[in-house]
Structure formats: C-alpha cells, structure tokens
Amino acid sequence: MSTRTASEERAVVIGLEVHVQLETDTKVFCGCSTEPADDEEPNTRTCPTCLGLPGALPVLNEAAVEAAVKIGKALDADIPETTTFHRKNYYYPDLPKNFQLTQYDAPICADGELEVSVDGERRTIGITRAHLEEDPGSIQHAGGSIESATHTLVNYNRAGTPLMEVVTEPDFRSPAETRAFLAKLEEVLEYLGVFDATRDGSLRVDANVSLVDADEVTEDGSVPEAVLADANRAEVKNISSHKGAEKALAYEITRQRNVLRRGREIEQETRHWDEGRGVTVSMRSKEAEKDYRYFREADLPALEVSDWKDRIPIPELPDARRERFRTEYGLDDEAASKLTSTKEVADFFEDVAGEYDPELAATWVADNLLGELNYREMEITDVTDRLDEFTRLVELVDAGELTVKNAEEVVLREMLDEGEDPESVIEREGLGKAESDEVETAVEAAIEENPDAVADYHDGDEGAINFLVGQVMQATGGSADPGQVNGLLRERLDG
C-alpha cells in the first residue's frame, strides 16, 4: 500500500523539450529547399539524402550551425570545443532512414538559462542543453484523428529541416510559466533572425509533468535530483502553441491529481495532446534511452566550434533593448515594451528617433503607426522602406504645419491606404498652411461673435474658454487641433 494519503499536498514539476525549426534556405544535411512552395505536391522537395536512400551522404549546413551558435549565445549557454552527431534509432514512418540524425553527448549548447516574468515575478529557467537535429517528415492521419484514421499519408518535404531542440530543467511550477517561457523564447529567436513563428509547425513542444510532495520543494523553490528522478512523469506530445502548452498541462495536472486521489500510481508514459477534444491520451509507456541505441554518425566528422562563438555576433536582445529604451529615451514601461515587441519595430523606432525627437518618435510609432498598422493587419516591415515619409510627417506636425488631428486621422491613413507621401495628401486634401489661416479666421470670428463669453473669461470663468474652443471646432468642421485653438484664443484674449 502507498504510504501517501490522498489529501497530501502536491507540487507541480514541469520540464519542456521545445523543437524549433531554424530558418535556413536549405535543409540541414542536404541542399533541398526548406521553403514550402505554394501548393507543392507531397514528396517533391526531396533528394536521396533526405529520403535516406542507400549510399547518400549527409553534408552539414553551415547556416544551421551558425543559427545554433546564436541561440546558444542568447541563452547564455556553453558552446563546447567540438560538437558531434549521433544516430537515434527508431522505426516510425516519418523517418525514412529509421534513424534521426541528432546530437547526444556533445550537443552544441549546454547549461544556459532564460529569464521570464510571470505576473510581475521574475523566474530564471535553466536550459539543460540545446542540440541540432533534423526534422522528420510529416504524417497525416487520413479520415480523422490518430486513433480513428483508416490510413496514414507520409510527406517527406519537411524531412531534414533543421531543428533546434531546447531542453529545459524541470524548473516550471505552473502551466502559466511555460506559456511565458515559450513566448519569451520565440521573441528571442525572432530577434536573432533564426526563426519564423508564423510558419506552420515551426514550434513543437513536449511537456514533461509530474507531481511531487510539496514538502520536498526546498526554500529556493528547487526540487532535489533524487525526488525528480523518483517521480513518475508523463511526457505530453503534439503541443504546437504557447496556449496549447498551458491548456494541455492544466488538463494533465488535473488528471494526475485525480489518479492520485483515487489511490492509484502515475504511470511513466508518453501521452498525446488531442487539441480538438482538449484532453491528453495515453500513447505508450515511455521509451528509455537505451531503446534508441545511440551511436556516432560516422559520415559526419566532429565539428570544431570553439571559435564560432566569438566569430558570430548576435543583436541586442529584447530585455536589454527594453531597458536601454527606458534609460536612453526616457520611455515608460508600456512604450518600451510596445517599441521592442519585434526587432523590426525597435529598429524602425530608433531610425525615426535618430532623425528626430525621441519622445515624439515614441508617441508616433507606438500609438499612431502601430495602431493603424494593426487595424490594417499590416506589419512594420510593410513600411520600413517608407521611414523617410513617416519622419517627414512627424516633422510637419511638430513644425505646426499640420494639426495632430489631421496628421493622425487623414494623412497617416491615406499614406497607408493609398501609398501616398505626406506632402501629396496634404496638398490634395488642402490641409497645409491654408488651413492654419482658416483656424485663425475662426478664432477671430469666435471672439467677435461671442462678447459674453469673452467677458466671462476676463472675469475668471475658465469654462468660457471651452465654449469658445467649441465654436472654433464647429466652424472648422472639427479639423482644427483643440490644444492649438486653446492657445490661440488665450493669446488673443490675454494680449
């Protein structure tokens, strides 16, 4: 009989294995393209090497190794003197060679970390290792799910796409933390330019989860090795999004709690996340390492990578950049976050800020431009070659040649919708200097026609100015800038 009682408190332990596709032009061990063509036929983007035909030899793709080194640097990991490749042997139809070329005891990255913040609390997640490997082909279960399909189709176009498998320490204590980690990892990978989150299946997660006695968790939140090794864990496969990880783990934790509550033991097993039904389903008992008969790939010599770390630069990473935006440009947290949401947005902002006043640049990029782009489902990269036009728009506003309202509501929108430059929109819509004259005329008229309000203002009635601003706004059809009108009125009335 188990010595544990059903009511005993349990702590959640989660570790992730994250597979990310690296963005390279060609596959990791052959020259086939990694880019799916529109409407491509299955099994056309292949060659003898990625099909595993007898006698075909692998050639390592330098770009994939460079991407891996960049990831290692970003995760503050150790990069060894030499790295080697191994065959991981197993039989599955998505693997034409019956082994996967991967790394074993000398992975390209080891012992790193990534800091995440969950509900304002900072947590450092240990990275055990990260290694390069090839993606298997893709499998389609025809006529339904993995359980109900009548037959299965295999497509090797994906086979050989470079993957980086990032293995974390079992440092997560909640599903929400894994979601934050995956978002952060993706952000870093995109900054490095080695990953495309929009590509289907570019991120796949295996989530390992166990429940341990809460008493075993030490004060610093860690769990002793022996306890971890002793705990039976389920490895949940087929997770393809941050949200999916959070949902699958929440389900799996409840399932394990219920198993224990019924007085049974947790099995050490591999489970499948059924996204549609929102449940995890048992697939098989967990394979042990010896099942894979790992051995060195004799066709790939050991690779010396000791000097690659110094040779390959990486850009400033999101956290550091956010911090610098706060100190260098005096941005608040919200603006700094928005303006570093992608490397491209951050670059755009800094280009405008370099040409111009950073505070104005921040308001215009963070509030106006990103908002209008988002509304149109456009990306910053759609307008990066129009940086000059955008900077001129901001300058025109600052110089008083254009009201903020017109710039935001007319000129910027026309620039995006019609691809016009700011000057031609201003000219066509008659928004330039002529309009300033119109405002001045309306200000004069408002003062002339409302002597009572003017008298009230001089008697100290602040409300009277609002009335006069309202008159001018009405006269100009709402196109004037209320702040500017207010200023002009006071100038006249006080002067």
Ligand SMILES: Nc1ncnc2c1ncn2[C@@H]1O[C@H](COP(=O)(O)OP(=O)(O)OP(=O)(O)O)[C@@H](O)[C@H]1O
């Ligand atoms: N007690 C535990 N509870 C939850 N997760 C754990 C526990 N112990 C280890 N893990 C996690 O399990 C994962 C182990 O991954 P690793 O790739 O090393 O082995 P594997 O899953 O046995 O191998 P593979 O799936 O590649 O064949 C790591 O993410 C680790 O943090």
Ligand SMILES: [Mg+2]
């Ligand atoms: Mg695993």
Ligand SMILES: [Mg+2]
């Ligand atoms: Mg693994």
